Amino acid sequence: MNEQLARASLFSIIEGGHTFWCAEISTHGALTVYNKLLNGGYDPVKYEKLIATLRSTSGDKVLTEIDQHYARLITPADSDWPEQLNDLAAPPIGLIVKGNISALHLPSLAIVGTRNPTSYGVRIAGDFAAGFADREWGIVSGGAYGIDSYAHKGALIAEGVTVAVVASGIDINYPAGNTRLFAEICESGAMVTEFMPGHKALPNRFLTRNRIIAALSKATLVVEAAFRSGSLRTARDAAEIFRPVMAIPGPINSPTSEGCHRLIGERAAEIVTSVADAVEFVGVN
Secondary structure: OOHHHHHHHHHHHOOOOOHHHHHHHHHHOHHHHHHHHHOOOOOOOOOHHHHHHHHOOOHHHHHHHHHOOOOEEEOOOOOOOOHHHHHOOOOOOOEEEEEOHHHHHOOEEEEEOOOOOOHHHHHHHHHHHHHHHOOOOEEEEOOOOOHHHHHHHHHHHOOOOEEEEOOOOOOOOOOHHHHHHHHHHHHHOEEEEOOOOOOOOOHHHHHHHHHHHHHHOOEEEEOOOOOOOOHHHHHHHHHHOOOOEEEOOOOOOOHHHHHHHHHHHOOOOEEOOOHHHHHHHHOOO
């Protein structure tokens, strides 16, 4: 057993984004945590099921399973690991990446927002994605319907690079209607997940993956979001690691802009009304 295989084993059995285990492994290393689990270093009653699963798990088989989906598991020990993820309090144990791994190392803007955008939001998401892609920045989003999709498409139309951080296994195209979009993303960019193949997209997984969207990016832009939108979680995740947050204002009577207005009103985001505003605020060279 070595660090890579220990990390692969733990990655496969621990839910992505688990605050305690991600922090433990980041602090002490996967091999130490692996051995400590098997040798009674953690409460054997409390973690009985986890320990039993670990004993029957092979790191080699985990890596083979991932490889069968034309993807790769990267970890902090790899030269391809995006070091900006280490700013998180609970960095991912690893990431499964499909496509062009170098896309994770571009200076990037996260663009997030509602799944039910107005025509205004659709246009803004595409324009800002294209504007930053023209400046050789990557665009990071979550691959969902709505603002996410239009941000990815805006980057691709501008012949730029975009990364989709998904909340399911790399083998599950969720939502199914974006299957073709995911294939196009992987031609120059990448799909990324911290969930093993076969894992379905669940509500809590969307929330935990948001921190990865924020951490992969130098700044986050919220285009349209309801008052309690999950996109506000991404904005909070970005702020917690001291990354700039921007928001697009909308009509005062538009429910899809209430979240953006909330961020602006609470001074949790900088108001931007053009690509030039955002470029200046973020400091694009």
